[in-house]
Amino acid sequence: xxxxxxxxxxxxxxxxxxxxxxxxxxxxxxxxxxxxxxxxxxxxxxxxxxxxxxxxxxxxxxxxxxxxxxxxxxxxxxxxxxxxxxxxxxxxxxxxxxxxxxxxxxxxxxxxxxxxxxxxxxxxxxxxxxxxxxxxxxxxxxxxxxxxxxxxxxxxxxxxxxxxxxxxxxxxxxxxxxxxxxxxxxxxxxxxxxxxxxxxxxx
Numbered sequence: 001x002x003x004x005x006x007x008x009x010x011x012x013x014x015x016x017x018x019x020x021x022x023x024x025x026x027x028x029x030x031x032x033x034x035x036x037x038x039x040x041x042x043x044x045x046x047x048x049x050x051x052x053x054x055x056x057x058x059x060x061x062x063x064x065x066x067x068x069x070x071x072x073x074x075x076x077x078x079x080x081x082x083x084x085x086x087x088x089x090x091x092x093x094x095x096x097x098x099x100x101x102x103x104x105x106x107x108x109x110x111x112x113x114x115x116x117x118x119x120x121x122x123x124x125x126x127x128x129x130x131x132x133x134x135x136x137x138x139x140x141x142x143x144x145x146x147x148x149x150x151x152x153x154x155x156x157x158x159x160x161x162x163x164x165x166x167x168x169x170x171x172x173x174x175x176x177x178x179x180x181x182x183x184x185x186x187x188x189x190x191x192x193x194x195x196x197x198x199x200x201x202x203x
Contacts, residue, residue: 002169003030003112005085006155007057009148011175016177020070025158026095026149030085030106033111036113041203044184048088053182054175055190058083058119061169068160073153074126078164079117081196082131082190085172086111088165089181096115100190115197126152134189135182138193143176149176 002179007026008014009095014021036042044051068076083108092105123129129145150158156171156203182202184187190198 001032002163003034004028004030004159004169005030005172006174008087009117009150010143010176011149011176012148013175013179016179016186018103025155027155027159028106029036030112030163033109034107034112035148036110036200039198039200041201042086042110042113042182042188043203044182045088047108048090048105050090051182052087052089052179053133053135053140054085054087054179055131055143056083056175057081057129057143057145057170057192058114058117059133059171059173061165061167063173064164064166065156065160066164068165069118070153070157073156076156076160077109077171078093078120080126080129080192081115081117082121082192083112083114083172084133084188084190085175085199086088086113086182087179112170112172112190113198113200115143115192118197121167129193131190131192133178134191135180140180141149141176141178144171147176148198157194177197
């Protein structure tokens with residue numbers, strides 16, 4: 001099972017990190033050991049002093065596919081959830097400055113908390129899904145799938161050019177603006193269309 005993460009998919013987030021606008025979807029991988037399930041607590045690692053939250057809509061691949069045409073991409077996922085791409089921003093910045101890969105800043109244990117998944121038939125319009133993240137009861141990130149530079153189908157088409165998608169693969173589809181640090185004692189809650197799907201503590 002692969003965890004595929006799309007970067008730089010919301011313009012406001014690209015601007016807040018002073019990143020370049022991508023000409024095509026940018027993606028990276030997390031290992032399956034990054035998964036954090038069933039609202040278990042996240043234990044702050046000793047190797048970083050600046051872990052950031054990044055809330056994202058997540059889709060689950062429902063069948064095997066390679067070189068998928070955009071017209072058929074919608075048939076390759078049936079469920080949507082929400083997740084957090086937890087990022088060790090301090091380690092990422094060091095790696096960027098040195099021109100090195102930044103896998104350690106994204107792929108560490110428990111860096112991918114995810115919710116249960118909902119049938120995509122629950123949503124009237126996949127291009128208009130609202131989601132948000134609350135930190136200690138205050139909304140810090142708000143997004144809508146209609147604001148993605150590359151919608152779900154484009155993501156599936158693009159990624160499948162380079163690697164085979166398999167049943168159960170999970171795709172994080174990018175984060176909106178508002179990313180920021182988390183601290184021990186914080187509570188994170190993520191919502192899709194007002195329904196709370198994630199609630200966990202930082203310890």
